[in-house]
Amino acid sequence: MAIDLEAKIPNNVDLANDPKLRRALEHWQPKYLEWWMETGPSDFKSDQIYLRTAVGVGKGGWANFGHVKMPDYRWGIFLAEPEPDRKIHFGDPLGKPAWNVVPGELRNRLRRLIVTQGDTEPASVEQQRLLGHTAPSLIDLRNLFQVNVEEGRHLWAMVYLLHKYFGADGRDEAEDLLRRRSGDPDNPRILQAFNKPIDEWLSFFCFTSFTDRDGKYQLAALAESGFDPLARSTQFMLTEEAHHMSVGENGIGRVVQRTAELMQEGTDPRKVGAIPLDVIQKYVNDWSSSSFDLFGGEDSSNAAEAFACGIKGRYREGDGIYKDPQALAQIYTTEIEEGGKLTTVEIPLRRAMNALLLDAYHSDGLRIVDRWNRVLARYGVDQKITLPNKRFNRQMGIHAGKTYDPQGNPMSRDQWESRKASWFPTDEDRAYVRSCMIKVHERGKFANWIAPPATGINEQPVDFEYVMFH
Ligand code: BYC
Numbered sequence: 518m519a520i521d522l523e524a525k526i527p528n529n530v531d532l533a534n535d536p537k538l539r540r541a542l543e544h545w546q547p548k549y550l551e552w553w554m555e556t557g558p559s560d561f562k563s564d565q566i567y568l569r570t571a572v573g574v575g576k577g578g579w580a581n582f583g584h585v586k587m588p589d590y591r592w593g594i595f596l597a598e599p600e601p602d603r604k605i606h607f608g609d610p611l612g613k614p615a616w617n618v619v620p621g622e623l624r625n626r627l628r629r630l631i632v633t634q635g636d637t638e639p640a641s642v643e644q645q646r647l648l649g650h651t652a653p654s655l656i657d658l659r660n661l662f663q664v665n666v667e668e669g670r671h672l673w674a675m676v677y678l679l680h681k682y683f684g685a686d687g688r689d690e691a692e693d694l695l696r697r698r699s700g701d702p703d704n705p706r707i708l709q710a711f712n713k714p715i716d717e718w719l720s721f722f723c724f725t726s727f728t729d730r731d732g733k734y735q736l737a738a739l740a741e742s743g744f745d746p747l748a749r750s751t752q753f754m755l756t757e758e759a760h761h762m763s764v765g766e767n768g769i770g771r772v773v774q775r776t777a778e779l780m781q782e783g784t785d786p787r788k789v790g791a792i793p794l795d796v797i798q799k800y801v802n803d804w805s806s807s808s809f810d811l812f813g814g815e816d817s818s819n820a821a822e823a824f825a826c827g828i829k830g831r832y833r834e835g836d837g838i839y840k841d842p843q844a845l846a847q848i849y850t851t852e853i854e855e856g857g858k859l860t861t862v863e864i865p866l867r868r869a870m871n872a873l874l875l876d877a878y879h880s881d882g883l884r885i886v887d888r889w890n891r892v893l894a895r896y897g898v899d900q901k902i903t904l905p906n907k908r909f910n911r912q913m914g915i916h917a918g919k920t921y922d923p924q925g926n927p928m929s930r931d932q933w934e935s936r937k938a939s940w941f942p943t944d945e946d947r948a949y950v951r952s953c954m955i956k957v958h959e960r961g962k963f964a965n966w967i968a969p970p971a972t973g974i975n976e977q978p979v980d981f982e983y984v985m986f987h
Contacts (some may be wrong), residue, residue, distance in 0.1 A: 527594070528594040545676060568584075610743055851864065
């Protein structure tokens with residue numbers, strides 16, 4: 518499908534030849550901009566930010582880079598190229614042609630998944646709205662805004678599906694996506710981690726490391742969908758998502774590097790406004806465990822239904838890595854605390870789809886923590902950052918209400934309460950981290966709590982003018 522970049526809404530979905538849909542989306546567009554102005558990044562609206570804008574879906578050269586004012590960003594609708602004669606490759610409809618319309622009986626279930634996915638996008642922008650004021654450098658400020666505008670584009674991706682395929686209900690849902698607010702007690706965002714405040718950069722980097730990574734795994738599962746427009750939307754979103762996770766992974770890596778440099782030279786990080794390793798560990802514990810909850814329950818009839826009816830697959834299902842694409846008559850085993858000890862439980866595989874996705878995510882988390890630990894080793898620091906066990910601090914699923922230490926060992930509620938302050942940021946830790954957040958707007962300069970990145974953006978130097986203030 519040709520890409521129309523000149524249209525009011527850039528797109529490759531032939532909006533020009535669908536006047537009803539085009540009008541509906543053009544009606545939603547000013548409301549979206551109003552939402553952006555009200556709850557998007559506070560200030561910086563007249564500054565020129567060096568941003569990447571999606572302009573196509575091809576493998577090479579799908580984006581342009583240039584200085585843009587954020588409210589002028591060209592938010593568009595882009596679906597990956599269709600695969601001719603695509604067949605559903607898992608669940609009960611295995612081998613049937615992929616759907617290009619929503620099967621009536623799947624309507625509610627699909628809409629719920631699309632709305633839940635869509636809701637996380639504006640939520641994250643709202644959570645991060647004040648961070649620009651304390652950015653540790655120009656390149657970090659630019660990366661924050663890049664993540665923000667692309668989360669806005671991901672909202673567009675889901676709103677397109679709601680408008681195109683779900684009639685009046687879809688249009689209502691699209692309006693509601695702009696009405697809910699992160700952290701609002703009366704009208705919060707749907708998933709819990711998207712209501713947590715992010716008011717300093719250590720949380721931002723943990724969020725982009727761990728919560729955006731949930732995004733990667735959920736989008737990858739939806740990219741397998743038998744509902745082809747959802748599969749193609751999420752496939753393209755994954756292209757953009759990779760940068761968001763690298764902002765987090767490299768961001769924490771740079772914080773760890775700065776702390777390690779100071780430790781190597783014998784300076785206490787706390788004396789010079791940098792972040793001690795034990796505080797970094799507490800933030801990792803907090804954000805990773807609340808991201809585990811985003812996978813839903815390990816034993817879930819919702820997940821079983823979504824798999825059975827062909828709308829949400831397993832991670833890399835299409836690569837043919839699973840023996841049985843229908844996941845019938847197989848058992849998933851895991852361990853749960855019973856009477857103070859770990860006991861093995863068996864879950865029919867289809868009901869364990871969320872647990873399987875969490876397993877893949879957790880292994881990926883171990884990989885990034887390992888990367889941070891290699892930085893520590895390079896500076897001769899013999900401490901390590903650890904990723905908590907999947908059972909730790911769970912509010913959703915089979916472990917909710919139970920108490921485990923970060924290694925996953927069961928413990929009593931009293932023991933847990935008495936150790937809590939050593940695992941999670943205390944009020945003092947949070948106040949200290951906030952006190953380190955000092956804005957740096959000079960080209961090529963960095964706050965003292967974070968090392969410069971190894972490279973710049975789009976082959977520009979690290980000291981490039983990533984933000985031009987008006
Ligand atoms: N908080 O059967 P269950 C991203 C609800 S992040 C609150 O155990 P299910 C991004 C659940 O809705 C990726 N409620 O689990 C990252 C259900 O409610 P109903 C976002 C929760 O339904 C950074 C009930 O509990 N995408 O893209 O199989 C920046 C029982 O649930 C939570 C998606 O999530 C929770 N943590 O799975 C920007 C993909 N967990 O229906 C963006 C779409 C569960 O009984 N969503 N509940 O009222 C899904 O696939 C599923 O909705 C979930 C839950 C995986 C979230």
